Amino acid sequence: MSLLSCHQLDVGYRHSRTEKRLFNALSLQLRPAALTCFMGPNGAGKSTLMRTLAGLHPPLAGHVQYQGRQLEGSTAPEAIALVLTERVTTTHMTAREFVGFGRYPYLKWHLRLSTEDHELIEQSLARVQVQDLANRSIAELSDGQMQMVMIARALAQHTPILLLDEPTAHLDLNNRVEIMNLLRRLAHEENKSILVATHELDLALQTADEIWLASDQHMLVGIPEDLVLDGAFDRVFQLKGFDLRTGKIMHHDWRAKPVHVQGEGFALLWTRNAFEREGFTLSAEAPTAVRVAQQGASLQWHCGGHQFPTIRELVIHLTQSK
CATH class of the missing domain: 3.40.50.300 (P-loop containing nucleotide triphosphate hydrolases)
Structure with a gap:
């Protein structure tokens, strides 16, 4: 009772x-x-x-x-x-x-x-x-x-x-x-x-x-x-x-720029979070591909022949590129 x-x-x-x-x-x-x-x-x-x-x-x-x-x-x-x-x-x-x-x-x-x-x-x-x-x-x-x-x-x-x-x-x-x-x-x-x-x-x-x-x-x-x-x-x-999969409020994809993010583990999760927050659309068919990889004790992000030491620098590069 x-x-x-x-x-x-x-x-x-x-x-x-x-x-x-x-x-x-x-x-x-x-x-x-x-x-x-x-x-x-x-x-x-x-x-x-x-x-x-x-x-x-x-x-x-x-x-x-x-x-x-x-x-x-x-x-x-x-x-x-x-x-x-x-x-x-x-x-x-x-x-x-x-x-x-x-x-x-x-x-x-x-x-x-x-x-x-x-x-x-x-x-x-x-x-x-x-x-x-x-x-x-x-x-x-x-x-x-x-x-x-x-x-x-x-x-x-x-x-x-x-x-x-x-x-x-x-x-x-x-x-x-x-x-x-x-x-x-x-x-x-x-x-x-x-x-x-x-x-x-x-x-x-x-x-x-x-x-x-x-x-x-x-x-x-x-x-x-x-x-x-x-x-x-x-x-x-x-x-x-409101995303039924995660219970989170998803940010509007105001940039309308599709990105395909590849990688493993927590680095992949937080990279995807960053792109969603910045208004990108995540899609496996996107022409722009990003790959996050562990190199020794550090992480590196690769995109279009370029290499970035942080997600921040990668996001800045993609927002400034046409």
């Missing part, structure tokens, strides 16, 4: 006598022991839905359930950990102290952290590899570092459900991949239900067990492969050149 679900949920805002509806009659179940990625166009209401599911924003209609019962405010902190994108305003504390706030729902009347609490805090810092930031003031942290510390706080809360709004924002590529892989491992190895709102299409396609795709106040739900083959991503994002 799903730990978190919603039934006929209308999501939005009320301002005096007016109502702005973002989602209409949603009935969803967050898969147990799975990483679900929540995607949609800008302005679709992803953050508002996340807050509604966490019990921080009242629905216009319908209800959210935890373990089959309506979610109550007193239950939410021990059931759901939420990571939002808002910048933290309180800065007079260390990163370790900030992560410690994840333990507050469990504190007794004396508000003292136990040995177990301290162990969970250290484990959470280690999981996102920010132990070296533990004693630094959060005022000194970059946006990316603060994002990692906020995720550590959510892990310290030790809930069965994690809701994260753009957790990879402000992170470099390596950390984006690492965070998504970490969340996937937590879902599978610790049976957590994890929902991640993200714009990272490539990472979502690679890591998500299921995808929620916001579309016209409703939600399309499925595994990534089913939604790709159904054309759902194309319809929602109006993607131009």
Whole structure:
């Protein structure tokens, strides 16, 4: 059974006598022991839905359930950990102290952290590899570092459900991949239900067990492969050149110049990528042939009797030639 679900949920805002509806009659179940990625166009209401599911924003209609019962405010902190994108305003504390706030729902009347609490805090810092930031003031942290510390706080809360709004924002590529892989491992190895709102299409396609795709106040739900083959991503994002073979957005062949690229291994892959990005058409029948070859410890690119030490010089040569 799903730990978190919603039934006929209308999501939005009320301002005096007016109502702005973002989602209409949603009935969803967050898969147990799975990483679900929540995607949609800008302005679709992803953050508002996340807050509604966490019990921080009242629905216009319908209800959210935890373990089959309506979610109550007193239950939410021990059931759901939420990571939002808002910048933290309180800065007079260390990163370790900030992560410690994840333990507050469990504190007794004396508000003292136990040995177990301290162990969970250290484990959470280690999981996102920010132990070296533990004693630094959060005022000194970059946006990316603060994002990692906020995720550590959510892990310290030790809930069965994690809701994260753009957790990879402000992170470099390596950390984006690492965070998504970490969340996937937590879902599978610790049976957590994890929902991640993200714009990272490539990472979502690679890591998500299921995808929620916001579309016209409703939600399309499925595994990534089913939604790709159904054309759902194309319809929602109006993607131009979405390649079903690779899951990538292909660049328009604006140069309309065909090239046949030959070679082996990673060098061939990245050479083809460069030509596609530069607007060339890849074709085995093209009159212009490029061959990439390993020569000792270096690579060489051959074309029309010329030899080039880098892809850059080869591309410049072909773009300047008639």
